[in-house]
Amino acid sequence: MFIQVVRSKAKDPAGLKAAMEKWQTDVKPVAKGFVGATAGVADDGTHVAVVRFESEETARANSDLPEQSAWFKEVSKLMDGEPTFYDCSDVTLFMGGGSDDAGFVQVMVYKPTDLEKLKELNEKVDPADMGRTDIIGGTSAVANDGTVIDTTYFKSETEAREGEKKEMPAEMQTAMKEWGEVIGNVEYIDLRDPWLYSA
Numbered sequence: 001m002f003i004q005v006v007r008s009k010a011k012d013p014a015g016l017k018a019a020m021e022k023w024q025t026d027v028k029p030v031a032k033g034f035v036g037a038t039a040g041v042a043d044d045g046t047h048v049a050v051v052r053f054e055s056e057e058t059a060r061a062n063s064d065l066p067e068q069s070a071w072f073k074e075v076s077k078l079m080d081g082e083p084t085f086y087d088c089s090d091v092t093l094f095m096g097g098g099s100d101d102a103g104f105v106q107v108m109v110y111k112p113t114d115l116e117k118l119k120e121l122n123e124k125v126d127p128a129d130m131g132r133t134d135i136i137g138g139t140s141a142v143a144n145d146g147t148v149i150d151t152t153y154f155k156s157e158t159e160a161r162e163g164e165k166k167e168m169p170a171e172m173q174t175a176m177k178e179w180g181e182v183i184g185n186v187e188y189i190d191l192r193d194p195w196l197y198s199a
Contacts, residue, residue, distance in 0.1 A: 033058025
């Protein structure tokens with residue numbers, strides 16, 4: 001799987017949501033390898049779209065479509081300034097990956113000090129072992145510049161906040177402490193009204 005993440009400041013949140021719906025009708029029918037997308041606008045106006053493709057080749061082919069170019073030209077008018085793109089060919093799915101059943105999605109953006117160590121720790125940290133029944137799926141994508149974008153899907157924000165308070169087993173606490181030391185500073189983008197799309 002290949003993931004492209006687009007983030008910006010929303011000038012017109014409602015317009016951006018309408019544009020995502022328009023993509024589904026105008027561009028999706030000719031897009032190759034589209035798997036799904038998760039987007040939304042956080043309380044501070046940060047807009048993020050996490051778009052999943054079967055491969056980097058199909059993502060590139062979509063970017064080259066005249067329909068995609070025309071669509072994005074209009075979308076960019078709804079953004080405040082230039083958007084930032086993250087191309088991620090290193091993608092890990094957990095608990096099945098993205099879920100269209102989510103009522104709340106949290107996107108974490110960070111640059112780890114040791115990517116290989118992070119991957120080792122991720123193999124040890126299983127949401128099920130942490131008692132996190134509120135988590136229903138997620139993706140972890142590593143961009144070309146080393147930035148990691150984790151997208152976690154929850155049944156609801158209420159359940160997510162309750163899950164955060166649960167005490168983990170000692171082994172998990174140790175692993176999570178190491179994980180926290182490796183990931184460093186994290187930016188959290190909370191999508192309380194996630195826009196969810198599938199192929």
